Amino acid sequence: MKNMRLVVTGPVGAGKSTFVQTASEIEVIQIERNVTNETSIGKEETTVAFDFGKVSFGPELELHIYGTPGQSRFDFMWDILIQDAQAYILLVAAHRPNDLPNARSILSFMEQRVEIPMLIGLTHLDCLGALSLEDIILQLGYVNDQNRPPIVTVNPNLRASVLSTLMTSMEFLIPGNA
Numbered sequence: 001m002k003n004m005r006l007v008v009t010g011p012v013g014a015g016k017s018t019f020v021q022t023a024s025e026i027e028v029i030q031i032e033r034n035v036t037n038e039t040s041i042g043k044e045e046t047t048v049a050f051d052f053g054k055v056s057f058g059p060e061l062e063l064h065i066y067g068t069p070g071q072s073r074f075d076f077m078w079d080i081l082i083q084d085a086q087a088y089i090l091l092v093a094a095h096r097p098n099d100l101p102n103a104r105s106i107l108s109f110m111e112q113r114v115e116i117p118m119l120i121g122l123t124h125l126d127c128l129g130a131l132s133l134e135d136i137i138l139q140l141g142y143v144n145d146q147n148r149p150p151i152v153t154v155n156p157n158l159r160a161s162v163l164s165t166l167m168t169s170m171e172f173l174i175p176g177n178a
């Protein structure tokens, strides 16, 4: 049995903990605290350390999925979690364009530390005010096709959508394991 580590990162409220929870076949370990006023986005808890879950892909491969905190004051956890990762997914909420600079900061933090495949997952496309995929790609700074990472849409509340994203990750990121 081979184990691989996938990190799910992105700004506060992008859906990282929900993604890990929905994906996991084991009871997820979640380390969360009540949100403080300055980070409140209408939910009660925020990740302060990590989420951990597992998904098996056949008898050969077990994917260990770690969700990071979204707040940059916990960036020491980003550093720890990304170190042994084989790939990461950056979740970005399509209905909160003000968070896009945070998403870019997280991306550059990761790019400074690791050179591993990554995928962007757009969440909250079903929400009022969601920008289009094209708008978000441009606002993330990808002005031409050449340097764009793969981008998928995902609803972290739906298992089929999360599993489809994981399959895409495997195909795009880890050829031979799909």
Ligand SMILES: Nc1nc2c(ncn2[C@@H]2O[C@H](COP(=O)(O)OP(=O)(O)OP(=O)(O)O)[C@@H](O)[C@H]2O)c(=O)[nH]1
Binding pocket: 010, 011, 012, 013, 014, 015, 016, 017, 018, 019, 043, 045, 046, 047, 048, 067, 068, 069, 070, 071, 123, 124, 125, 126, 127, 154, 155, 156, 157
């Ligand atoms: N409608 C809708 N709701 C979503 C979607 N993705 C996530 N959510 C909801 O948005 C909230 C996101 O919460 P979390 O999963 O805790 O977000 P997080 O990224 O872990 O946030 P932090 O730990 O605070 O950084 C939850 O209530 C989810 O149910 C989506 O695509 N559509």
Ligand SMILES: [Mg+2]
Binding pocket: 016, 017, 018, 046, 047, 067, 068, 069, 070
């Ligand atoms: Mg979380």
